Amino acid sequence: MIDSFKYKGARNRLADSLTEKGISDSKVIEAIRAVPRHWFVESALMDSAYEDRALPIAENQTISQPYTVAFQTQLLDLKPGMKVLEIGTGSGYQCAILCAMGMKVFTIEVNRKLFQNARSVLAELDFSPTMLCGDGSMGWDKYQPYDRIIVTAACPRIPAALQKQLADGGKMVLPVGNRDLQEMCLVIKKSAQEFEIKRLDKFKFVPLRGKDGFF
Ligand code: SAM
Numbered sequence: 001m002i003d004s005f006k007y008k009g010a011r012n013r014l015a016d017s018l019t020e021k022g023i024s025d026s027k028v029i030e031a032i033r034a035v036p037r038h039w040f041v042e043s044a045l046m047d048s049a050y051e052d053r054a055l056p057i058a059e060n061q062t063i064s065q066p067y068t069v070a071f072q073t074q075l076l077d078l079k080p081g082m083k084v085l086e087i088g089t090g091s092g093y094q095c096a097i098l099c100a101m102g103m104k105v106f107t108i109e110v111n112r113k114l115f116q117n118a119r120s121v122l123a124e125l126d127f128s129p130t131m132l133c134g135d136g137s138m139g140w141d142k143y144q145p146y147d148r149i150i151v152t153a154a155c156p157r158i159p160a161a162l163q164k165q166l167a168d169g170g171k172m173v174l175p176v177g178n179r180d181l182q183e184m185c186l187v188i189k190k191s192a193q194e195f196e197i198k199r200l201d202k203f204k205f206v207p208l209r210g211k212d213g214f215f
Helices: 005-020 026-034 043-048 066-076 093-100 112-124 160-165
Strands: 083-087 104-109 130-133 146-151 166-177 182-189 195-203
Touching (some): 005 066, 066 093, 066 146, 083 093, 083 160, 093 104, 104 112, 146 160
Parallel strands (some): 083 104, 104 130, 146 166
Antiparallel strands (some): 166 182, 182 195
16 A cells, blocks of 8 residues: 555644644654554545544444544553553554554454454554454453553443453553443553542443443
8 A cells, every 4th residue: 555745744734633632742643643544444535534533444343533542542651662452453543553652562353354454454564563353351361461451442331351451550541431422531550459540531432342341
């Protein structure tokens, strides 16, 4: 796939608009400027890839709105080299943002077709996250603990397995609520038993499936 001046210009305008909307972490903005979002959508939607809105991808799922990606990523408070677990690879775009920021990324997608699509576009961009096709509501025990966890699908509650797999001092960002509306939650693990939970703005995500999901 190709990048072009047209798409680079649109990407820069998107990054500037996210700054105006309150995204202040310059590393997040740099990653938005660097990652070609149009590679993660179907060819018919490429010209809409730098509008600040969610877009449909295959299998009735969505690539999150750029503002939402930037908001969640900023909340993660990332330092280079951190181990980050993402639940809901989807198109792979959020994963690419994390990779571009120098994270060691582990990502889980339940849908096999989306998993395969994301794997090939991430490889084409020379990113090498560790990927799994399966139910992320139970986390990924093999590589725990994680410094950071991000969930990009709506959760009916904070999944207990994810709380357990978070490192002490670690942070998790996830939308929690019903199927129609969720609150973005920032969970900070103080110790094995103690969690601080901050509830932030309202968002609407597609539902999390699986054992600790909606269905
Ligand atoms: N992060 C994605 C991106 O950048 O394109 C957007 C993700 S989309 C809003 C939510 C994704 O979560 C969908 O691809 C869906 O298949 C996936 N999903 C839902 N339940 C899941 C589960 N239990 N484990 C892993 N992935 C799940």
